[in-house]
Amino acid sequence: MYTNILLATDGSAHSKRAIEETLKMVDPYKNHVRIDLIYVVDGETSKEDVLKYGDSHTASMKRKEKFFDTLSFIEERGMKADVIIQHGEPAETIIEYANAHEYDCVVAGSRGKNKLQTWMLGSVSHKLVKYIQAPVIVVK
Amino acid sequence: MYRAMFQEQWLSNIKGDVLAGIVVALALIPESIAFSIIAGVDPMVGLYASFCICIVIALTGGRPGMISGATGAMALLMTTLVAQYGLSYLLATTILTGILQILFGLFQLARFMKFIPKSVMVGFVNALAILIFTSQFQHFQDESPIIFVLTGLTLAIIYLFPYFNKSIPSTLVAIIVISILVITMNIEVRTVGDMGELTRTLPVLALPEIPLTIETLRIILPYALALTIVGLLESLLTASIVDDMTETESNKNQESRGQGLANIAAGLFGGMAGCGMIGQSVINVKSGGCTRLASLIAGLFLMFLIIVLGAIVVQIPMAALAGIMIMVSIGTFNWYSLTNIHKVPLTDAVIMGVTVLTVIFTHNLAYGVLAGVLLSMIVFAVKISKIRVLGLYMDEGTRKIYYVQGQLFFASVTEFLDNIDFNDELEEVVIDLTESHLWDDSAIGALDRLETKFKGKGTSVRFIGLNGESNRLLERLSSVRRNAEHS
Numbered sequence: 001m002y003t004n005i006l007l008a009t010d011g012s013a014h015s016k017r018a019i020e021e022t023l024k025m026v027d028p029y030k031n032h033v034r035i036d037l038i039y040v041v042d043g044e045t046s047k048e049d050v051l052k053y054g055d056s057h058t059a060s061m062k063r064k065e066k067f068f069d070t071l072s073f074i075e076e077r078g079m080k081a082d083v084i085i086q087h088g089e090p091a092e093t094i095i096e097y098a099n100a101h102e103y104d105c106v107v108a109g110s111r112g113k114n115k116l117q118t119w120m121l122g123s124v125s126h127k128l129v130k131y132i133q134a135p136v137i138v139v140k
Numbered sequence: 141m142y143r144a145m146f147q148e149q150w151l152s153n154i155k156g157d158v159l160a161g162i163v164v165a166l167a168l169i170p171e172s173i174a175f176s177i178i179a180g181v182d183p184m185v186g187l188y189a190s191f192c193i194c195i196v197i198a199l200t201g202g203r204p205g206m207i208s209g210a211t212g213a214m215a216l217l218m219t220t221l222v223a224q225y226g227l228s229y230l231l232a233t234t235i236l237t238g239i240l241q242i243l244f245g246l247f248q249l250a251r252f253m254k255f256i257p258k259s260v261m262v263g264f265v266n267a268l269a270i271l272i273f274t275s276q277f278q279h280f281q282d283e284s285p286i287i288f289v290l291t292g293l294t295l296a297i298i299y300l301f302p303y304f305n306k307s308i309p310s311t312l313v314a315i316i317v318i319s320i321l322v323i324t325m326n327i328e329v330r331t332v333g334d335m336g337e338l339t340r341t342l343p344v345l346a347l348p349e350i351p352l353t354i355e356t357l358r359i360i361l362p363y364a365l366a367l368t369i370v371g372l373l374e375s376l377l378t379a380s381i382v383d384d385m386t387e388t389e390s391n392k393n394q395e396s397r398g399q400g401l402a403n404i405a406a407g408l409f410g411g412m413a414g415c416g417m418i419g420q421s422v423i424n425v426k427s428g429g430c431t432r433l434a435s436l437i438a439g440l441f442l443m444f445l446i447i448v449l450g451a452i453v454v455q456i457p458m459a460a461l462a463g464i465m466i467m468v469s470i471g472t473f474n475w476y477s478l479t480n481i482h483k484v485p486l487t488d489a490v491i492m493g494v495t496v497l498t499v500i501f502t503h504n505l506a507y508g509v510l511a512g513v514l515l516s517m518i519v520f521a522v523k524i525s526k527i528r529v530l531g532l533y534m535d536e537g538t539r540k541i542y543y544v545q546g547q548l549f550f551a552s553v554t555e556f557l558d559n560i561d562f563n564d565e566l567e568e569v570v571i572d573l574t575e576s577h578l579w580d581d582s583a584i585g586a587l588d589r590l591e592t593k594f595k596g597k598g599t600s601v602r603f604i605g606l607n608g609e610s611n612r613l614l615e616r617l618s619s620v621r622r623n624a625e626h627s
Contacts (some may be wrong), residue, residue: 044422049384055380
């Protein structure tokens with residue numbers, strides 16, 4: 001049973017699908033499940049967010065707020081949930097975090113708005129599959 | 141304690157900082173040269189600036205891990221000064237800019253930066269991006285069409301090379317490839333050497349040769365002020381971005397002071413004014429740099445490269461530099477502000493637009509910020525001046541109570557008085573200010589006028605629900621009340 005799950009998200013509608021699929025997967029024993037959402041802020045996002053919100057404090061507060069709905073969505077279904085916000089290159093940071101903690105499995109959404117982005121960003125999920133020690137589920 | 145701080149701020153991450161410093165130095169060369177050309181000075185002026193600023197800011201700045209140097213924003217402010225008065229006036233302006241920035245730091249004026257709204261900041265970076273982009277057009281004039289191919293190739297390398305290797309700056313790879321191409325195939329295009337001299341010597345300390353008169357000050361002060369504000373604006377924005385990327389705090393006043401000292405040093409050693417570099421700082425943190433050592437290494441390695449590679453640098457084709465500047469402008473432009481424009485309030489979009497347009501027409505980023513801030517203030521005053529007044533008759537029409545909702549100040553008093561019916565025949569008028577706030581003399585004046593008018597008709601007036609601050613203001617300023625009490 002996968003009870004301790006790390007779920008990589010970028011806060012987009014697309015990664016919501018990964019969450020829904022995970023919920024489906026653990027539904028029979030959902031009361032034992034704990035899902036940690038991990039969101040990685042890269043350099044470009046830092047730049048955009050600071051410009052958008054004025055300073056680093058407001059930006060990090062807004063980022064947490066962004067996950068309130070998702071967290072309560074998961075909690076309403078009887079699971080424990082938390083969000084972990086890290087800074088750095090998405091793939092490397094998620095791999096490092098996943099390997100430093102004991103998770104039963106890691107779920108990642110394969111993002112991509114168009115062909116080009118699928119080709120480029122698909123490399124993140126590829127890296128996760130390759131370097132994370134725990135089983136990795138990629139939700140297409 | 142100092143020892144611990146020294147350890148922390150210099151030696152806690154030696155390997156990462158040295159590597160990142162080297163990467164930054166490599167990426168600084170093309171940008172410093174290109175920004176010099178935008179300003180209209182020899183490439184050395186920008187390179188000396190980046191060298192001096194990197195080293196001085198490493199020692200005195202408030203945000204370890206941030207990279208400063210010659211920037212596009214500053215270069216764009218200098219063009220007319222350089223064109224009209226020449227390099228020595230630019231150096232004097234740079235020193236004066238440094239002095240003003242130190243004063244900003246000493247008097248802790250960084251906190252006034254909060255009066256610059258986000259929409260103005262976004263307009264500022266967008267305008268900056270557009271100006272950097274348009275300033276590249278000159279390199280395409282009177283040039284064989286091959287330059288489009290070379291520039292296109294530069295951009296292709298810059299954007300595609302990171303998929304093969306992320307640790308070598310792709311701008312540097314682009315420059316090397318294009319230079320080799322141009323040299324080996326003997327392609328006739330303009331090079332850095334055509335734009336100005338590149339002396340392979342260390343900068344020397346010298347006071348700029350200008351007459352020390354009021355007339356000189358009158359020429360350089362407006363430029364220095366604009367450079368001061370734009371420099372601090374971009375530096376503090378960069379500092380906030382580095383804060384966010386590294387999840388650490390920084391001292392913004394120390395940073396302002398550091399920027400000042402760095403610019404004085406730059407001016408004295410023949411460099412142009414500079415400031416925090418967003419792009420380079422992001423590169424630095426991404427490459428693993430996070431302490432003061434990274435900036436120091438970047439500065440030293442930059443100078444080393446110039447002295448060793450000076451002869452090669454002059455052969456870099458302008459087409460490659462133009463490509464890099466186009467990349468810089470694309471990276472600087474806040475695309476999110478365009479894709480998101482239908483979601484933000486219309487006024488914010490307009491303020492952003494006005495900031496951008498002002499810059500494009502005046503070619504001065506400082507004017508754009510000023511116009512944007514002024515317009516924001518007016519918009520805010522208009523928005524907050526909306527006041528709602530609801531009048532209700534009581535006691536069979538002998539009394540009337542007005543509920544006031546909103547801020548009462550100079551911009552809202554007219555609307556407030558328009559909503560009061562002075563033709564009513566009443567015994568008493570009650571003004572309920574529970575959901576209002578009196579802000580200034582105009583507000584008190586309006587209440588006085590209201591009271592006088594009604595009293596003239598034999599109607600008594602009562603104000604209720606004033607909050608503490610409004611009450612104190614009323615007691616201090618109201619003439620009617622005072623006169624009434626005296627009589």
